Amino acid sequence: MRNWRAGLEIALLAALAAMPVIATVTAQPFWLDVATRLAILALAAAGLNIILGLGGLVSFGHAAFYAIGAYAVAIPAHHALYGGADWLASSNGLFHVALAVAAGALFALVTGALALRTKGLHFIMITLAFGQMVYFLLNALEDYGGDDGLPVDQRSELPLMSLDDPLHLFGLSFALLAVVLAFTWRLKNAPFGLALTASARNARRMRAAGLNVFTVRLAAYVLAGAITALAGALAAEHAAFVSPAMAEWTRAGELMFMVILGGAGRVLGPLTGAAAFVVLEELLSSWTVYWHLPFGLLLIAVALMQARRAA
Amino acid sequence: MTALLRTIGLRKAFGGLQVTAGVDLDLRDGEIHALIGPNGAGKTTLINQLAGEIAPDGGRIEFLGRDITRRPAHARARLGLARSFQRTSLLPAMTVMDNALAAALANHGRPWGVFRAARRDAVLRAAAQAALELTGLADAAARPVAQLAHGQRKQLDLALALIGQPKVLLLDEPTAGLSPAEGREMVALLENLKGRWPMLLVEHDMDAVFALADTLSVLVAGRIVATGAPQDVRADARAQAAYFGDEINA
Ligand SMILES: Nc1ncnc2c1ncn2[C@@H]1O[C@H](COP(=O)(O)OP(=O)(O)O)[C@@H](O)[C@H]1O
Numbered sequence: 210m211r212n213w214r215a216g217l218e219i220a221l222l223a224a225l226a227a228m229p230v231i232a233t234v235t236a237q238p239f240w241l242d243v244a245t246r247l248a249i250l251a252l253a254a255a256g257l258n259i260i261l262g263l264g265g266l267v268s269f270g271h272a273a274f275y276a277i278g279a280y281a282v283a284i285p286a287h288h289a290l291y292g293g294a295d296w297l298a299s300s301n302g303l304f305h306v307a308l309a310v311a312a313g314a315l316f317a318l319v320t321g322a323l324a325l326r327t328k329g330l331h332f333i334m335i336t337l338a339f340g341q342m343v344y345f346l347l348n349a350l351e352d353y354g355g356d357d358g359l360p361v362d363q364r365s366e367l368p369l370m371s372l373d374d375p376l377h378l379f380g381l382s383f384a385l386l387a388v389v390l391a392f393t394w395r396l397k398n399a400p401f402g403l404a405l406t407a408s409a410r411n412a413r414r415m416r417a418a419g420l421n422v423f424t425v426r427l428a429a430y431v432l433a434g435a436i437t438a439l440a441g442a443l444a445a446e447h448a449a450f451v452s453p454a455m456a457e458w459t460r461a462g463e464l465m466f467m468v469i470l471g472g473a474g475r476v477l478g479p480l481t482g483a484a485a486f487v488v489l490e491e492l493l494s495s496w497t498v499y500w501h502l503p504f505g506l507l508l509i510a511v512a513l514m515q516a517r518r519a520a
Numbered sequence: 521m522t523a524l525l526r527t528i529g530l531r532k533a534f535g536g537l538q539v540t541a542g543v544d545l546d547l548r549d550g551e552i553h554a555l556i557g558p559n560g561a562g563k564t565t566l567i568n569q570l571a572g573e574i575a576p577d578g579g580r581i582e583f584l585g586r587d588i589t590r591r592p593a594h595a596r597a598r599l600g601l602a603r604s605f606q607r608t609s610l611l612p613a614m615t616v617m618d619n620a621l622a623a624a625l626a627n628h629g630r631p632w633g634v635f636r637a638a639r640r641d642a643v644l645r646a647a648a649q650a651a652l653e654l655t656g657l658a659d660a661a662a663r664p665v666a667q668l669a670h671g672q673r674k675q676l677d678l679a680l681a682l683i684g685q686p687k688v689l690l691l692d693e694p695t696a697g698l699s700p701a702e703g704r705e706m707v708a709l710l711e712n713l714k715g716r717w718p719m720l721l722v723e724h725d726m727d728a729v730f731a732l733a734d735t736l737s738v739l740v741a742g743r744i745v746a747t748g749a750p751q752d753v754r755a756d757a758r759a760q761a762a763y764f765g766d767e768i769n770a
């Protein structure tokens with residue numbers, strides 16, 4: 210069981226790395242597009258994996274960070290192109306990424322400080338509420354398209370690369386994913402990772418051992434939010450479009466699905482989970498246009514199972 | 521000698537049930553202070569208040585001369601107040617060594633490392649190893665907790681309390697549920713620790729209490745009804761009526 214899973218993860222990682230070659234040889238740029246989407250989703254799930262997988266905390270509002278990261282690219286880019294808000298307007302990709310990560314981390318710090326005072330089902334509900342708050346807020350941003358969303362008419366400018374080139378965008382997404390996964394791999398066995406996983410198993414004992422479980426969890430929550438916001442920034446570049454739907458609770462459920470299906474807390478789990486999601490989405494949507502319904506039911510079942518395990 | 525740990529008029533009620541009814545208790549340096557009393561007397565509730573898991577309704581707790589009544593559990597542990605659990609509280613699905621490493625993290629001031637493996641951290645390893653050796657678990661370090669016998673779980677629960685080099689140990693029935701042989705082993709272990717760690721020891725086994733304790737207090741219905749040298753308390757009529765009666769008649 211253990212071995213086939215690890216084998217599958219490595220094979221998938223290798224296949225993803227080789228995708229530019231495969232797409233070129235088969236003359237199917239579609240594959241590169243799928244690979245980029247997969248890498249971005251896996252990165253978003255890798256953020257959630259830190260708080261849900263390692264920390265054992267069912268954060269149901271994680272799509273909010275994805276959307277925050279995406280809007281952190283789209284809004285400055287919009288102003289750079291069409292004027293207004295000079296203090297924010299910028300086409301610099303480094304600024305966009307820094308803004309996405311900082312905004313994601315800040316939102317996580319504020320909401321986490323409140324949400325982490327609760328536990329179990331309450332924690333699920335309060336993170337869901339914060340996620341919905343972002344969703345409605347984005348819908349209300351009429352200047353930025355409201356519920357129609359906002360196109361990114363000019364992708365961010367970065368030194369040495371052009372994000373309009375699908376190969377470059379894939380390379381960037383894959384490299385960031387690889388860095389985050391490698392970081393997770395180190396983190397998991399490091400003192401902070403041990404503090405996080407041990408607190409998930411027995412918070413009472415860890416408090417008795419002098420650990421401030423709250424601050425450890427808050428740090429993990431901030432880290433998780435920042436990583437998923439980074440993925441959101443890439444998603445904005447990839448789709449050249451952002452919309453409030455990125456913050457919807459169904460998207461949060463999809464991320465949870467990826468983490469849990471890939472194996473909560475497994476370093477490469479978000480990758481296999483995201484791949485399974487993309488495949489399942491293709492299959493279900495080819496059977497029925499109402500594929501969100503069975504998918505949603507599946508998600509709720511998975512979420513409830515996880516909540517019961519955490520309780 | 522002044523008390524390391526002291527409660528003053530401590531009170532706690534669960535609904536209408538007064539479980540701690542004005543407890544004054546002193547733990548002095550170097551001593552083992554045993555606390556006995558019938559089931560439901562409020563011994564565990566008292567330990568939980570001392571450790572910071574339950575907030576008292578009234579009264580004060582002083583540790584090393586400081587008022588810690590409102591401090592959270594982890595802050596008390598960092599000050600050097602460590603506890604064991606009546607029902608062992610371990611990290612399931614982890615090895616004995618990983619349990620020990622995890623318990624060492626905060627008390628050795630290094631829960632924030634994100635790069636080097638905890639298992640490779642010399643300070644954490646040394647602290648974990650020392651506590652496992654002290655409690656006779658060094659040979660079981662690589663075993664998952666699920667494979668341990670009950671006696672070993674109790675030993676590990678104690679080891680996790682020792683890892684932070686605490687100043688005081690709160691031990692809630694370390695021999696509970698042990699076989700006679702395991703119980704003797706635990707008592708020998710505690711005898712070995714005596715003098716190095718002052719302990720507040722909740723214990724049911726009277727042989728263990730008389731073997732270990734310097735001071736003995738009897739808790740009945742949330743009240744300390746007798747306290748003093750073990751032999752004197754044994755002679756105390758109120759204590760006999762409240763507690764020893766059963767045992768003497770048995
Ligand atoms: N969390 C709680 N809520 C309500 N009642 C409790 C709680 N904890 C303990 N009690 C009650 O308080 C009394 C004392 O319990 P406890 O402190 O565990 O006694 P002991 O350890 O001396 O056997 C018991 O009657 C128990 O049922």
Ligand SMILES: [Mg+2]
Nearest residue numbers: 563564565606
């Ligand atoms: Mg008890």
